Amino acid sequence: MSTSARSEIFARLRDINHQASAERIELDRQALGSAPVPKPPASEICEAFLVNVLKNKGSADCVSNRAEAVAAIGHYIYSHFRSHRLVAGNDPRLAAMPWRDAGVLPRFGRLEVGEPVALSFAQLGVVETGAVMTWTGKSNPAANNLLPEHHIVLVDTTDLVPDMEHAWGRIKQEIDQNGPPRGINFIAGPSSTADIEGQLVYGAHGPRKWHVILMGKVPAEALSRARTIAGV
Amino acid sequence: MEQHSETFLDNASAALKNSAQAERRDVIAAFAPLIRSAAIEGFDEFDNLRKHIKRVRQHSLDHLEYYLGQFEYQAVQNGNHVHFARNSDELNSTVLDICQQHDAKRIAKGKSMVTEETGLNAFLQSAGLEVMETDLGEYIIQQAGETPSHIVAPALHKSADEIRELFQSKHDLGPRELPETVDLVSEARDILREHFLQAEVGIIGANALIAENGYSMLVTNEGNGDLCANLPRVLIVCTTIDRVLPLAQDATAMLRLLVRSATGQAQTCYTSFYSGPRRESDLDGPIETHFVLLDNKRSDILASDYREMLECIRCGACLNHCPIYSSVGGHAYGWVYPGPMGSILTPLLTSLEQSSALPNACTSCGRCAEVCPADIPLPDMLRDLRHEENSQKLSAGRWRLGLKVHAWLARHPKLYHALTGLAISTLHLFGHKRGSFVRLPMAGGWTSQRDFPAPQGKTFMQQHQARLKRIARQQNEH
């Protein structure tokens, strides 16, 4: 199969198109520039991000520091599961959080079947889409995004980027420094399906709930304004 | 996939008689355009985005050899095995080889129209593998032994009741009745979760391949494709050679068009980029990853006048806005790709002879081209295919002859006016009382559905010429 199929396909493509140097082609692509980006739903970046998170049917919370974050996480898991346990990736930023202060009992590693809640610390939050992004690695096993019933994601306000183009800028830094991560996962909502009669149902295969906690300097009232704009 | 496009008219007729399905299609046809227009409302630059992506797609296709080579190089650097397949058989046997090398028995499959095209499931199953479709819609139709009726939502033709009956007959439900849609979804979730955890090989498609970094892009709402890509120990990505884009930002810019046009969202729940096998620091992920890149006539299309069709991003907007698709449903088209895009792709990927009805299933209403995010002139292409049919004499002889006679006559105005004058006067004579005909010779197609309105009397040209003569006479008399 492979070699003859490969050479035949490439030979065919060579025949069909005009030839150009790699340099010429790259220059031509550069000349096409970048794509237009939709306007954010609010001028302030945290508020705009929160609007889109809410539109993606996520729930959201805002905290100003790690202690508040731990408390908010503890409150979330207790109110939903009457439990203090969760699973989190081996992210040094998570390991350093004051879990004991809020009585939360994290287990660091990959989620095992049956564990209901996972926490991720996002590498990025994308304002344009209200998505959080993690790349796979020690800090973020893919299973932790996909297998829990509830997925809690912590996003630092300093990690918010306006759009996907900026997201790629950050990812490229990572690729240059540490090599390409195996998976780059943008998550924008709880898992959903409309495959039965077009009716939207959450919890198709992945998490049924997706909770985003924005940590850092978030303007007061940003969340309530975002709720108004998103209509929730 | 087996093709039944030759019998399009019979398929359509049967579909129209299934009133329950027809009603559901009507509901979706009214609903789907609304969610698309709501999604692009306020995105003032949507049309500029469309133009930008068009230029990028044209550029990538103009240099496909370069970008495909670049993608292959990057993907191999990232640790993948990259295979090329000229046709369906080569893709299927490549995938089977990989599965057998790993002694795999269970396959978890994400939604992939390309593997529908090659008939991969049936091929793997005949070799004794258990292949489970994991997209909910695909799972439902797989259980029902059916084919997709829509490229984005493959089971939309089935009612919740039908799906409930299907699960009752296929699953061991015990006393559970699954009364609500959410119960049906949960049931499939439980069954498929088990399968994800046991499968040795995951197979997914790709919405784009990125030349600059060797990543593939996967877009889903359910997350099933990501489970296929992350849980089994082997991952195979099957897609076609035309999906390659130069830059990472091109893929996500295309996404802005794709998702709004397909489901009316700004972004799907899961947008993932995969580069290869598990790295040292990874706690999970496949240990071996493959790309199988299929040509299957894409290079022929690239060399043809239909090249723009390769710019299609498979959003399904043309299906959702086509009055013929919504009248007869996807199955009537008889193959993988229905609606306007399918009526072009099916003849190009199979043969015009086998699918000669499809390019005629179009009123040139232009609604598909209006909403197509790739800005493909679909009605023009459909007409060009009719031109080919006409040149190859694939269309009905009496139609061709009738139109030739009409055109010849129209080139001879005097004769045309005399003959049409005669015919119209006769029709008027027999029809003016009632105002319309219930039956008329040689107009059976028209009168099978509707009356044929009778002409008013003499033709306009007859009356006009008589008036001119009258005026000339009066001027002479003065």
Add this chain to the structure above:
Amino acid sequence: MNEPDREYSSPPRGKRVALFVTCLADLFRPSVAFASIKLLEQAGCEVSVPLQQTCCGQPAYNSGDYEEAVPLAQQVITMLQDADYVVVPSGSCAGMICHHYPKLLEGVWRERALELAAKTFELTVFLNDIAQIKPSKHKPSHNISSVAYHDGCAGLRELDIHDQPRQLLQKLCGIEVSELQQSEVCCGFGGTFCAKMPEISGKMVDDKLNDVLATGADMLAGGDLGCLLNIAGRARRLGEKIEVRHVAELLYQDLDTPAIGEGD
């Protein structure tokens, strides 16, 4: 494709307008052509009707017989080259001239097609946007309670015709159009489509008719006789009492002529 230049500076008072009658109006409904002439004259134009006209070539073109369509297109271009303006009481025939002739033809003929396209207008566009017709001094002679409007697809999408007929009905007859729910959906005519795929076309025209009836209007107007013959024919078949007319007849207040498909 190059868009023909549709800019204009002065309203065409006293301009010579050639009327392209269209074959359907010529054969089935001369009243549309007569009404068009009167309206154009009311708008101050000098109207001529080129005698060589037959068909714009759409049936052959849409059926993929480009070889037969080319000489017809050339015939039309030659016939209309001297007019200041060409007016067509049909969105689909005007669309054929403005958008499809330049696609169909090559070289010098393509240039000539673009010249023709630049001065060719559908009737309601011409009356409303170019000639800016004023209401006649006579009061509307008929009292029409409610009118639904069918937007032909070619007019709507190739020529952007939507507001013009509605504004004219308002201005000249005081009629507010009752809008269809699915006004952007095709009626199922599609030229030869309706005869080649009658069952599908039948379903589509049924949907359209139901949409029309749901407005409660007692008249349906439109700018394309193909669509109107289709919808009126289906209404007659089902015994629905809706009066179907070309918008030109309505604008000219010619309501004594039996409606499409109605007996004497």
